[in-house]
Amino acid sequence: MTQNYQITLLPGDGIGPEIISVAVDVLKVVGKKFDIQFNFTKALIGGAAIDATGEPLPASTLNACHQSDSILLAAIGGYKWDSLPSNMRPEAGLLALRGKLKLFANLRPARILPQLIDASPLKKNVVEGVNLIVVRELISGIYFGKPKGIFATKDGEKRGVNTMAYSESEIERIGRVAFETAKKQGHKLCSIDKANVLETSHLWRDCMNKLAGEYPDVELSHLYVDNAAMQLLRAPKQFGVIVTGNLFGDIISDIAAMLTGSIGMLPSASLGNSSLGVYEPVHGSAPDIAGQDRANPLAQVLSAAMMLNYGLNQPKAAEFIEKGVSQVLELGYRTEDIMSANMNLVGCKTMGDILIQTLETMD
Numbered sequence: 154m155t156q157n158y159q160i161t162l163l164p165g166d167g168i169g170p171e172i173i174s175v176a177v178d179v180l181k182v183v184g185k186k187f188d189i190q191f192n193f194t195k196a197l198i199g200g201a202a203i204d205a206t207g208e209p210l211p212a213s214t215l216n217a218c219h220q221s222d223s224i225l226l227a228a229i230g231g232y233k234w235d236s237l238p239s240n241m242r243p244e245a246g247l248l249a250l251r252g253k254l255k256l257f258a259n260l261r262p263a264r265i266l267p268q269l270i271d272a273s274p275l276k277k278n279v280v281e282g283v284n285l286i287v288v289r290e291l292i293s294g295i296y297f298g299k300p301k302g303i304f305a306t307k308d309g310e311k312r313g314v315n316t317m318a319y320s321e322s323e324i325e326r327i328g329r330v331a332f333e334t335a336k337k338q339g340h341k342l343c344s345i346d347k348a349n350v351l352e353t354s355h356l357w358r359d360c361m362n363k364l365a366g367e368y369p370d371v372e373l374s375h376l377y378v379d380n381a382a383m384q385l386l387r388a389p390k391q392f393g394v395i396v397t398g399n400l401f402g403d404i405i406s407d408i409a410a411m412l413t414g415s416i417g418m419l420p421s422a423s424l425g426n427s428s429l430g431v432y433e434p435v436h437g438s439a440p441d442i443a444g445q446d447r448a449n450p451l452a453q454v455l456s457a458a459m460m461l462n463y464g465l466n467q468p469k470a471a472e473f474i475e476k477g478v479s480q481v482l483e484l485g486y487r488t489e490d491i492m493s494a495n496m497n498l499v500g501c502k503t504m505g506d507i508l509i510q511t512l513e514t515m516d
């Protein structure tokens with residue numbers, strides 16, 4: 154029986170429309186192979202939404218999201234909107250979407266594909282076999298804490314304020330996702346914090362230690378975030394699952410991206426307690442290469458695979474896409490961010506076309 158899914162597409166800004174169109178074409182091919190009917194609806198977010206409606210997350214977009222089975226997002230932001238106040242910026246739309254849908258868990262897997270070992274700026278023996286996942290808390294911490302704003306002091310000086318705060322329940326719910334992920338994947342969990350300085354981190358560490366009692370088969374360790382950033386480059390294979398707060402997770406996952414060759418390879422899933430999730434690359438709208446057919450669409454395509462896996466319960470279709478991506482790389486095609494000697498340099502569109510041809514011929 155044909156499975157029907159309603160998918161809201163949020164192309165956003167910059168390279169967003171270019172990469173999401175590749176992912177949509179890939180999903181259409183996969184749909185035919187696996188008897189899945191995707192009904193796509195496009196909606197506005199970020200700068201594109203500000204230009205059209207004055208708001209970074211219009212109510213119509215949020216409604217469309219609520220009415221769908223899954224949401225595929227590309228990226229938001231760009232120079233044009235950089236001087237707007239923070240609550241009016243494209244980024245505010247993305248944060249509001251995550252907050253309104255209560256997507257507290259952001260899974261960011263960083264796995265080096267054997268074909269891309271030479272694309273990583275790190276040595277082969279350092280990156281070969283890297284397979285880790287960052288579980289980032291997504292709707293609390295310093296991104297959402299109050300008070301926040303730019304205030305005037307008594308002396309008339311401006312003072313920017315953000316508040317880092319975590320409650321036990323917020324730590325526990327992300328901790329559970331991380332422990333459950335570690336149970337399925339390697340049994341190693343490293344919690345990253347700054348407990349030598351920050352009270353929020355002190356509480357974070359206490360909560361993780363308490364949870365560890367319920368997961369005796371998971372080996373929990375802790376690292377301070379500065380050391381963790383260094384360890385990720387020095388010896389990344391020591392990591393299995395990483396759990397960390399919102400800001401640290403943002404930074405750590407961009408570092409992890411480079412272990413895989415490029416941020417253009419890193420997908421993510423933003424999940425809450427319901428089955429409705431947002432699937433989005435870790436990278437941004439790359440305004441420096443937007444509109445030039447230079448973007449790597451694979452992080453977006455792999456985000457669509459995560460959508461099939463986590464959101465739509467179609468693991469075989471997800472695996473099919475992942476196999477297709479490996480095959481195209483095996484054939485030697487590379488966008489410029491993952492280019493290395495003796496490979497075939499292609500643009501975003503050609504990479505998509507070759508991937509689709511490959512998927513069409515695969516069993």
Ligand SMILES: NC(=O)c1ccc[n+]([C@@H]2O[C@H](COP(=O)([O-])OP(=O)(O)OC[C@H]3O[C@@H](n4cnc5c(N)ncnc54)[C@H](O)[C@@H]3O)[C@@H](O)[C@H]2O)c1
Nearest residue numbers: 228229230231417435436437438439440441442448449490
């Ligand atoms: N989830 C999101 O929508 C998201 C994530 C990060 C940044 N942003 C926004 O994107 C804008 C640009 O931010 P930035 O430049 O710091 O980060 P970025 O991730 O957009 O780009 C960083 C660098 O990586 C390159 N890059 C990124 N994705 C690529 C891809 N798929 N293929 C090839 N190269 C790629 C870019 O060309 C750039 O040189 C900002 O407005 C930022 O707020 C959005």
Ligand SMILES: CC(C)[C@H](C(=O)O)[C@@H](O)C(=O)O
Nearest residue numbers: 230244247248403435436437
């Ligand atoms: C664009 C920005 C709000 C976002 C974040 O900081 O969460 C991005 O960097 C990400 O990693 O998804």
Ligand SMILES: [Mg+2]
Nearest residue numbers: 403404407435
């Ligand atoms: Mg980021």
